[in-house]
Amino acid sequence: AQSVTQLDSHVSVSEGTPVLLRCNYSSSYSPSLFWYVQHPNKGLQLLLKYTSAATLVKGINGFEAEFKKSETSFHLTKPSAHMSDAAEYFCVVSRNSGNTPLVFGKGTRLSVIA
């Protein structure tokens, strides 16, 4: 069965410093992997997705993630955190060989300190 493990429930960074949110996956297929962001009282927004093309995926708002098959990881990074990045981030894997339905990780809450 497909699953994702987000290694940190809470990450706190200073504004302007790099962001690293860690995710490991388990999949019997060649997986489709996603990162979603959820701001308080707002809907889910897709940051980026990997679907077996380039292993380094660039998303919105300066985020990117690298698919590493040997490490079964799909960590999310950003070179410089902004206050507006404070939110809940979900690493997600598709359950089937297609892109749906989705299996969500438990989430990582990112805090950005001024």
Add this chain to the structure above:
Amino acid sequence: SAVISQKPSRDICQRGTSLTIQCQVDSQVTMMFWYRQQPGQSLTLIATANQGSEATYESGFVIDKFPISRPNLTFSTLTVSNMSPEDSSIYLCSARQDSLRNEKLFFGSGTQLSVL
């Protein structure tokens, strides 16, 4: 891209009652899903809403408790039946839209349900 309208956005309900949540997409989609997000938790898939037939439920979710309808390609409802405080959660509708080159997923803004 598709826009999902979900209503109500929030409700407070009494124990033992039922609430129906509606999900309307502004264009045809191939698949629709219902998720639950309990307080402080991640999203859990409840079921896949199938057009014109019974929904496909995930382990731990049953039709009697969460009846789902999808009468056409753009609309679905989820009913939370005989509610208890444990059903207090955010319920999210999701839709998949396929095109020749791409497949996109969209989420509604959610229904925040509180059961007293």
